[in-house]
Amino acid sequence: MAMTRVLHTGDTHIGYQQYNSPDRRQDFLEAFRDVVDDAVADDVDAVIHAGDLFHDRRPGLVDLQGTVEILRTLADADIPFLAVVGNHEGKRDAQWLDLFADLGLATRLGAEPELVDDVAVYGLDFVPRSRRDDLEYEFAPVPEAADHAALVSHGLFEPFAHADWDTERLLTESTVEFDAVLLGDNHKPDTAELHDTWVTYCGSTERASASEREDRGYNLVDFTDDAVSISRRGLTETREFVFVDVDLEDGEGVDRVQERVREYDLEDAVVIVTIDGEGRPITPATVETAAIDRGALIARVNDRRELPDDDEELSVRFADPDAAVRDRVRELGLSDAALELDETVRNDELVDSNVRETVERRVREILEEDTAAFDPAPEREPDDEDVTTVADQLAHGDEDSAETTTPEDETSDESADTASLGDFA
Known part of the structure; x- marks a missing residue:
């Protein structure tokens, strides 16, 4: 029985200096390297990357x-790399993926099929919500040599949580009948069947948010003569995250938190301490510093309790004062565009004399892309751990920015009457 096997990955977020840590930035690149090493070891027929x-x-x-x-x-192993453009990396003109294609290292998927043995693979880059109603799902016909067809795309698709993309419409209006839709953007892996089509997220390859507690990994998708099967494989070499959950009883305080933290091996780990309960107020920096002294690479304390009004003064986390500022900014309900400009103004790498020019240029670009970009953001909580999609909304935000909103910061053209796949390829 003939079989075509592809490795489905995505949301690698290379370049993310999480927690402002160069080590974490390297971790994201190394996770991608691990995926590729697995692909070579397994001699898969292609690596398919679903954006970001x-x-x-x-x-x-x-x-x-x-x-x-x-x-x-x-390339040295003769394994093709097929990919689409995600919302984080998307540019208004040529994409980085185009450069890799010019170098012979990648293929940018689109409305024309790319054959991988007997599988025709199509692509659809991330499309802003403002343009999806006019989107026509027109793809070139499936070649006679293909027994299967698969679509690769990036976005928050139904029937999964936080979805804003109508998958049923995509499948019913598409000019091609797909056997599988391979997705990126949601960092939590999941699979469902819709209209006799398998729809699957591969998840991210590194934890881009403290809410992403599950192991990281990728999908293996097997196309056989009469079926499609999807399996999950974990990455074993990613940075260890230690999650310490503490429910403080009345009268308990920092001593109890420290006791719980000491129960874990923290060497070179990212330590996330989450505090609930009725106990006394604590100083996060005390816990974070103690964890780092015990070998942790990074330590963060999330105190989820509502403190009494007389304690609701701004508390600066001296272990990372910028994090305290970012926490407060996120609570203001600003639009994603405003959050990005805030990050630009506070960027230490940007020379002061260039701030005004940079902000003015970025405002023009944002408004050209989306006239509604500065609309207020929806209600969101800084500690919302249910949202695991998208690494974050800030160019260099911290671990929680992914937990607040869905991506809507890409190119749009409100004057277009009808959008076609060619506009996004």
């Missing part, structure tokens, strides 16, 4: 060099 290869539209040179090196590993 990079965390930012302007990845650093070191991140680009590392990515090229990893992609060359695939």
Whole structure:
């Protein structure tokens, strides 16, 4: 029985300096390397990437060099790398993926099929919500040599949580009947069947948010003569996250928190301490510093309790004062565009004399992309751990920014009457 096996990955977010840590930035690149090494070891027929290869539209040179090196590993093994553009990395003009294609290291998927043995693979880049109603799902016909068809895309698709993309409409209006839809954007892996089509998320390859507690990994998708099967494989070398949940009883305080933290091996780990209950107020920096003294790479305390009114003064976390500022900004209900501008103003790498020019240019770009970009954001909580989609909404935000909103910061053209796949390829 003939079988075509592809490795389905996505949301690698290369270049994300999480917690402002260079080590964490390297972790995201190394996770991608681990995926590619697995692909070579298993001799898969293709690696399919479902968007957000990079965390930012302007990845650093070191991140680009590392990515090229990893992609060359695939090319040397004659394993094609097929990908679409996600919302984090999308640019208004040429994409980084186009550069990799020019170098012979990647293929950017679109309305024309790419054959992987007997599987025709199509692509649909991330499309802003404002343009989806006019989107026509027109794809080139499936080649006669293909027994299966698969679509790769990036976005929050139904029937999964936090969805804003009508998958049923996509499947019913598409000019191609797909056997599988391979998705990126939701960092939680999941699979469902809709209209006799398998729809699946591969999840992210590194924890881009403290809410992503499950192990990271990717999908293996097997296309056989009469079936499609999807299996999950975990990554074993990702940075260890230690989650310490403490429910303080009345009268308990920092001593109890420290006692719980000491129960774990913290060496080189990211430590996330979450506090609930009725106990006394604590100083997060005390716990964070103690964890780092015991070998933790990074330590963060999330105190989820509602403190009495007389204690509701702004508490600066001296272990990371910028995090305290970001926490407060997120509570203001600003639009995603406003959050991005706030991050630009506070960017230590930006020379003061360039701030005004940079902000003015970015405002023009944002309004050209989406006239509603500065509309107020919906209600959201800084500690909402249910939302695990999207790494974050800030160019260099901390671990919680993914937990507040869904992506809507890409190119849009409100004057267009009808959008077609060619507009996004």
